[in-house]
Amino acid sequence: GVLMACPMNAYLEQELEKRFRLFRFWQVPQKPQFLKEHAASIRAVVGSSVAGADAELIEALPRLEIVSSFSVGLDKIDLGKCREKGIRVTNTPDVLTEDVADLAIGLCLAVLRRICASDKYVRSGKWKKGDFRLTTKFTGKTVGIIGLGRIGTAIAKRAEAFNCPISYNSRTEKPDCKYKYYPSVVELASNCHILIVACPLTPETRHIINREVIDALGPKGVLINIGRGPHVDEPELVSALVEGRLGGAGLDVYEHEPEVPEELFGLENVVLLPHVGSGTVETRNAMADLVLGNLEAHFTNKPLLTPVV
Ligand code: 8YV
Incomplete structure (x- = not known):
């Protein structure tokens, strides 16, 4: 059986x-x-x-x-x-590497170019009333990737096509890797505009995104999580977004799926997906x-x- x-x-x-x-x-x-x-x-x-x-x-x-x-x-x-x-x-x-990497790039574009908020703007009839705000360019932004395995590498390859300088953090530096290695996540976060979580969830990577990392990413920084919810200290992420201490977030996973913090529902700089990376x-x-x-x-x-x- x-x-x-x-x-x-x-x-x-x-x-x-x-x-x-x-x-x-x-x-x-x-x-x-x-x-x-x-x-x-x-x-x-x-x-x-x-x-x-x-x-x-x-x-x-x-x-x-x-x-x-x-x-x-x-x-x-x-x-x-x-x-x-x-x-x-x-x-x-x-078999799922490309889809997850595609979605990570999709989240980058969706957050920076406000694709979901803009779609809502059209559907709600607000376009006719004017007042559209400009968004942020994705091409050329520095991208930091946590976990340069199959998925992380596929994300890096895609981000390269957008002329994004790539750096990464992982347990050990990859030999013969052209991307810049940061042994500390805080350092990586301080030196990139978009931080993408693409590592496995283990006791060592639980809450790898904590208050210190979020502060290092800062009010112009964007967090993308296509890994696992518990990689992120979610209450810290929510308060940083609500208080404007973090620029935005694109999330496919959450700490208590399918529960998603409702404080995020009203934020235009946040894109929320229901764990569909491989979907x-x-x-x-x-x-x-x-x-x-x-x-x-x-x-x-x-x-x-x-x-x-
Ligand atoms: C899920 C995933 O398995 O591959 C993973 O680790 O998180 C997804 O592919 C899928 O959503 C079924 O739960």
Whole structure:
């Protein structure tokens, strides 16, 4: 049997149903009772950025062999526990890189050029009454990227096409990298106009965007987050935006999704998206195929397509 931790994708659900006995955990009203009955038959968990396999679930599934995540991010999986128990883990890298990078650039443009606010201006009939305010140029702005992995690199490549000088922060400097490295996030923030979060969420990167970083970015600075909500100390971000201490923000992720701080709803310099970085039909299908391919490989004793553990 396969346990799906949360709803994610109709095509994936349909294909899992065809191949396995599928349990939908989010529909289970009495979870302890369900686990008592079915734990012994569950050999795989399919998770996502919403829910995965924490220590408690892993402990409750004695025959678990593999956790296959419908996400590149692994923050909802207890990797240490999986390693300890010899449970394999897979994710969905590469297939979503371009979409997430595209959306990061989209957020830059949307925030600086006020695309959403301008759309609202037209739809509300205000254009006929005049009073349009000028916006801010994106081309040539300095861009700082936290996390120069697959997604960070794809964002850098796109920003280069806009003639943006690129700098970055990561745990270690990348050898042979043409972008300027800052070992400290505060220094990176002090030296860029747009700061983009593109690193994995780990205990070390939780609240990597704190008050000090926000102040370093300053009233003309813009924060873009396509990583994970908990990368940002959200109450600090909200107060900086409300008080005008930060120039703007483009957010695809939040600390308590789907809860979004309502103080942001009235701000024209903020663009709010509902965690849709990978949300195209093409990419979500490719992610589903990777989840299915990894399970298939595991259960036929072939090498996993995208192993993490
Ligand atoms: C989600 C993501 O997995 O890949 C990731 O890490 O956050 C997304 O692709 C997707 O939205 C399903 O929750």
